[in-house]
Amino acid sequence: MLLSRCFPDRHSRTLAPVPRCRWPLTSVPLLLLGCGGPFPQSTLHPRSDFARAADTVFTDIFWWAVLVFVVVETALVFALVRFRHREGRGAPRPTHGHTLLEIAWTLAPAVILVFVAVPTVRTIFATAGEAPPDALKVQVTGHQWWWEYKYLDLGITTANEMHLPVGKPVQIAITSADVIHSFWVPRLGGKRDAIPGHVNYIAFRADAAGNYSGQCAEFCGASHANMGLRVLVDSDGGFAAWVKAQQGLAVAPPKGSPAEQGKAIYSRSACLGCHTIQGVSPGIIGPNLTHVGSRSTIAGGLFPNDSAHLASWIADAPALKPGAIMTRMKPPLTDADIAALVAYLASLK
Amino acid sequence: MSHAAPAAHLAPAATAEAHGLRAWLTTTDHKRIGMLYFYTALSFFLIGGIEALVIRAQLARPNGHLVSAETYNQLFTMHGTTMIFLALMPLSSSFFNFIVPLQIGARDVAFPRLNAFSYWVFLLGGLFMNASWFAGPLFHAGQWNVAPNGGWFGYANLTERQFSPGPNIDFWLLGLQILGVSSLAGGVNFIVTILNMRAPGMKMMRLPTFTWMSLVTQFIIITAFPVLTVGLLFLMFDRFFGAHFYVREAGATPILWQHLFWLFGHPEVYILILPAMGIVSEVLPTFARKPLFGYTVVVYSGILIGFMGWGVWSHHMFSVGLGPIADSVFSATSMLIAVPTGVKVFNWIATLWGG
Numbered sequence: 001m002l003l004s005r006c007f008p009d010r011h012s013r014t015l016a017p018v019p020r021c022r023w024p025l026t027s028v029p030l031l032l033l034g035c036g037g038p039f040p041q042s043t044l045h046p047r048s049d050f051a052r053a054a055d056t057v058f059t060d061i062f063w064w065a066v067l068v069f070v071v072v073e074t075a076l077v078f079a080l081v082r083f084r085h086r087e088g089r090g091a092p093r094p095t096h097g098h099t100l101l102e103i104a105w106t107l108a109p110a111v112i113l114v115f116v117a118v119p120t121v122r123t124i125f126a127t128a129g130e131a132p133p134d135a136l137k138v139q140v141t142g143h144q145w146w147w148e149y150k151y152l153d154l155g156i157t158t159a160n161e162m163h164l165p166v167g168k169p170v171q172i173a174i175t176s177a178d179v180i181h182s183f184w185v186p187r188l189g190g191k192r193d194a195i196p197g198h199v200n201y202i203a204f205r206a207d208a209a210g211n212y213s214g215q216c217a218e219f220c221g222a223s224h225a226n227m228g229l230r231v232l233v234d235s236d237g238g239f240a241a242w243v244k245a246q247q248g249l250a251v252a253p254p255k256g257s258p259a260e261q262g263k264a265i266y267s268r269s270a271c272l273g274c275h276t277i278q279g280v281s282p283g284i285i286g287p288n289l290t291h292v293g294s295r296s297t298i299a300g301g302l303f304p305n306d307s308a309h310l311a312s313w314i315a316d317a318p319a320l321k322p323g324a325i326m327t328r329m330k331p332p333l334t335d336a337d338i339a340a341l342v343a344y345l346a347s348l349k
Numbered sequence: 350m351s352h353a354a355p356a357a358h359l360a361p362a363a364t365a366e367a368h369g370l371r372a373w374l375t376t377t378d379h380k381r382i383g384m385l386y387f388y389t390a391l392s393f394f395l396i397g398g399i400e401a402l403v404i405r406a407q408l409a410r411p412n413g414h415l416v417s418a419e420t421y422n423q424l425f426t427m428h429g430t431t432m433i434f435l436a437l438m439p440l441s442s443s444f445f446n447f448i449v450p451l452q453i454g455a456r457d458v459a460f461p462r463l464n465a466f467s468y469w470v471f472l473l474g475g476l477f478m479n480a481s482w483f484a485g486p487l488f489h490a491g492q493w494n495v496a497p498n499g500g501w502f503g504y505a506n507l508t509e510r511q512f513s514p515g516p517n518i519d520f521w522l523l524g525l526q527i528l529g530v531s532s533l534a535g536g537v538n539f540i541v542t543i544l545n546m547r548a549p550g551m552k553m554m555r556l557p558t559f560t561w562m563s564l565v566t567q568f569i570i571i572t573a574f575p576v577l578t579v580g581l582l583f584l585m586f587d588r589f590f591g592a593h594f595y596v597r598e599a600g601a602t603p604i605l606w607q608h609l610f611w612l613f614g615h616p617e618v619y620i621l622i623l624p625a626m627g628i629v630s631e632v633l634p635t636f637a638r639k640p641l642f643g644y645t646v647v648v649y650s651g652i653l654i655g656f657m658g659w660g661v662w663s664h665h666m667f668s669v670g671l672g673p674i675a676d677s678v679f680s681a682t683s684m685l686i687a688v689p690t691g692v693k694v695f696n697w698i699a700t701l702w703g704g
Binding site: 076079083096101102105106109110113116125128144178191192193195197198200220222224225322323 | 417418419422499500504506507512513597602603604637638639640642643644645646668669670672673676677680681684685687688691692694695696698699701702703704
């Protein structure tokens with residue numbers, strides 16, 4: 001319908017006036033609108049040496065591809081138009097081939113491929129995960145469906161939101177606790193699979209402070225799409241402050257506060273079987289909650305870390321994140337219990 | 350030379366064309382089997398297309414909830430599996446069946462009954478796999494659909510019983526094994542047909558291009574499918590009998606699955622594309638009213654693609670961490686395969702030139 005309005009055939013033109021073709025006028029600006037924005041997760045807007053290397057090789061190959069496309073399509077379109085069927089043309093001259101031509105169009109692509117292959121191989125080696133010895137080391141473990149981060153040298157364990165210092169070399173060691181995941185923060189580096197029993201490395205140096213989104217990039221089951229992550233690149237001072245806060249013990253709630261009540265409920269519920277809060281519980285199945293109140297999101301970067309979302313998460317996680325291993329509590333917690341728990345978790349800055 | 354009618358015992362068994370359902374169900378005629386393949390592939394193509402429509406409808410806005418997450422995973426798994434194994438491959442089979450015997454001047458394929466067997470086993474495999482959309486009650490699943498949900502690539506260890514306890518992956522495993530039997534039988538049948546049943550004087554380098562590409566395809570099928578069979582069998586042993594072919598805790602690695610799957614999966618790409626390239630090489634000369642430009646080169650580049658298709662599988666695994674040397678080698682081989690492909694395209698344009 002749309003097409004026939006834009007490209008009416010000869011018959012319709014004689015029957016009715018051709019309606020003006022309006023859709024390009026309205027849709028092109030709309031499409032362009034999609035190109036503005038902060039690009040939280042775009043490989044085309046690199047913000048690290050790794051991402052820039054990948055972007056450069058992509059751009060180089062893209063222009064080679066454009067060249068090949070233009071040459072081949074020009075030849076094709078020319079042949080189609082120039083040698084189209086016309087009345088009264090005689091039979092074409094049968095040609096069976098041409099050895100020199102065959103050699104030429106075998107060699108030409110091979111030469112272009114050299115220009116594509118050399119930068120590709122160089123980039124593969126440049127992004128192989130090697131880092132200087134003073135690099136900050138972070139261990140990433142993929143879980144169904146969240147990310148665990150361990151800063152072994154700093155004694156920090158956290159989840160889903162990784163903090164890194166700007167401009168410093170970083171080496172990330174990636175593995176998995178269950179199925180295969182893939183760690184991917186497009187503007188900084190990646191992607192590298194998280195494979196049980198294997199450790200993969202990526203190394204980079206972030207250019208600019210900011211909040212970078214990432215996403216699990218290997219299908220890993222029911223909530224694969226809900227397995228996001230954040231990398232927060234901080235200024236030097238900001239990173240030092242974050243490290244200091246994370247190294248501290250879990251905040252003890254003041255006496256008589258709802259948070260203290262929440263701690264009591266936490267300590268007698270199934271929560272402690274899976275979660276660690278330093279000095280309270282040692283569980284290792286779910287994310288470490290010692291400083292959960294300091295994070296800006298919960299559930300793999302899915303929801304903002306506010307009391308409403310925390311409350312519905314505790315009440316029924318699988319409803320928010322299909323397949324979530326944290327099931328509904330039996331017997332269910334009362335609303336008052338949940339409110340107290342939320343107060344406690346929010347206090348764990 | 351006498352022009353007498355052929356002796357009765359040399360005439361086809363039924364000169365009058367048989368009609369009706371029974372005739373189609375019992376046919377061993379290559380053209381009829383070609384038609385069966387064609388319409389069956391078209392039906393599965395429609396099903397796969399509807400699955401794609403539901404996927405896009407779910408994604409039309411953020412956080413779509415047209416279908417559940419579980420059903421969504423089943424939809425994209427079945428969409429991929431259907432389009433590759435139940436639509437594209439049998440569509441090629443329909444062209445092999447209909448055209449190859451005509452192009453080589455044979456009365457039928459070498460083993461007509463085996464040919465019918467291939468078709469019916471293919472239909473069985475397709476129906477078996479799609480039955481999973483309604484088989485839920487049999488497994489007390491609490492819902493109708495228990496379709497495969499591990500992606501068309503079925504990566505272990507997600508597809509191990511530990512992480513995929515339902516019957517979903519079992520439908521996928523058994524369905525693909527059934528389809529593999531059909532493809533292998535067809536492959537052997539057409540290789541024998543093309544090598545042994547050519548008309549007198551039709552040397553290999555006089556074969557029509559489509560038949561040549563079909564021959565290359567059949568060789569890839571009979572060499573690549575056994576790799577998939579082995580991979581599926583390992584996973585089946587893991588799931589049904591507690592073996593540990595892909596289990597990290599037992600000292601194995603799930604990466605083995607990826608190697609086996611893509612060692613089949615990349616040649617599969619050429620199983621799908623070579624027949625289509627063969628068709629293009631027939632259609633262009635016909636309508637340009639001049640012979641294919643560089644027949645020999647086009648044939649040899651097809652054969653070369655068939656061989657090189659075996660050396661590129663790890664380009665599906667660049668994020669696995671095989672190391673920079675392996676990644677570089679497989680990048681280079683993947684680029685090299687562009688050369689014979691480009692040669693074909695240039696020869697096609699040269700065929701149009703002056704036509």
